[in-house]
Amino acid sequence: MKVAFQGERGAYSESAVYTFFGASVEVKPCRDLSEVFDSVDKQDSQYGVVPIENSLEGSVNQTYDLFLTHDLKVCGEVIIRISHCLIANPSTSLDAVKAVYSHPQALAQCRNFLERLGRELIPTYDTAGSVKMLKEKGLKDAAAVASEKAAEIYGMKILAREIQDNTENYTRFFVLSHEDSPMTGKDKTSIIFSASHTPGSLYTALFEFAQRKINLTRIESRPTKQKPWEYNFYLDFEGHRGEAHCAEALKALEKSALFVKILGSYPKAAQR
């Protein structure tokens, strides 16, 4: 079994893969999120693991958008704690660091620490990829923000640990596949829908869930990119699409909304 993730070896997404599938699974690192979707689409990988939201920074917009252009299902979710380290080549001391490389979201999550440090910040496409780059180029006057695991994989030194502003820093990932998951009794369902641009249309859509006492755990809007200022809504709710009250809500929503796409039902991850 092969599981695709975005980033270099040592990325947080790779940790999410092992948390969900166990340590013996084969992994396929991908340069970007669309490569993860494509890899599962073409059945080169059986599963993909993609970040969907971070408890501090919010949604990963590109992941949301990719669900519109791919016909994949969500068959699981996994939540991991993010603990950022400042990582450099073994001979580099903190004083020697002139620039810090990392993914913009990781840099944003360490804003306080990095502002105190006062070095140049250089955004890159990946946390672990920045560590790999420092190693390959032998840069002695730079550091990267990434996981402890990334320092370990590339044989690099940890200059500081737990440098994120907020220790309650979690990322939630979706597990992608061609099918969603059977009912377990503790499930969630994710959908995309589009409400018409008239007063009360979003309200009408949410009414179908509220009147059946279905708990909405997340609502997110994204531009349709078809017409300016029109939005698709991404909704997560508690329950499996096979349960009667959920199936009824979805059927009713399909009547009132412009379009509905069911991404899938899956067992709830352990709550943090």
Added chain:
Amino acid sequence: MKVAFQGERGAYSESAVYTFFGASVEVKPCRDLSEVFDSVDKQDSQYGVVPIENSLEGSVNQTYDLFLTHDLKVCGEVIIRISHCLIANPSTSLDAVKAVYSHPQALAQCRNFLERLGRELIPTYDTAGSVKMLKEKGLKDAAAVASEKAAEIYGMKILAREIQDNTENYTRFFVLSHEDSPMTGKDKTSIIFSASHTPGSLYTALFEFAQRKINLTRIESRPTKQKPWEYNFYLDFEGHRGEAHCAEALKALEKSALFVKILGSYPKAAQR
């Protein structure tokens, strides 16, 4: 009168300032969005103009978050069309370009053009700032994605125009001040609220608007950053907070929601 905006001279935000206030206003370029908020907060600038959403990329999360840590009002909105150019030093030809610099959102908006071009993409903090940097460093093998205005200001060459994927590319800005605006009859109101984490709480909040036939033009969620997986909702609706039906909805919302912050009422921008 002085108006603060984020970015270097030639930034799209600067165009938004002139569109709203006219060409004779004094502008204050700020390095980041929090500097714009601070400048208005401390009354160094009378107004600030900050991007809130783009019709393709969605919300500017940092702007949303800054409303929580500053006590400023929204007194206006302005929408401008984004038309990206590929810009380089006057002696640089397209063949010579090895890397393209710009703000990550601008690079994302030109994804198709840039993928065909196949050069290295280097994210920076600002579109116009990238043009300025190319000029100051005299880089002959690089280009930047920015506005025609930026090319003009820095005396640079336009290698390609209208390189964005979607010609329907607009950015909406908020005008910040210490007071919101009086009623004109064609107004919008922006608020932040937090719904409790129980079934139907978001529905209950939206009910107050739906039953009064108030049109919601935008809903956006952002992590509270206080507790993982708790969200604040940012809502825009048609009407002025001084109109009876809007005032009643807000009063009712204040009873059901955990907290409500009224950002202000302001005249609607021309619809695109």
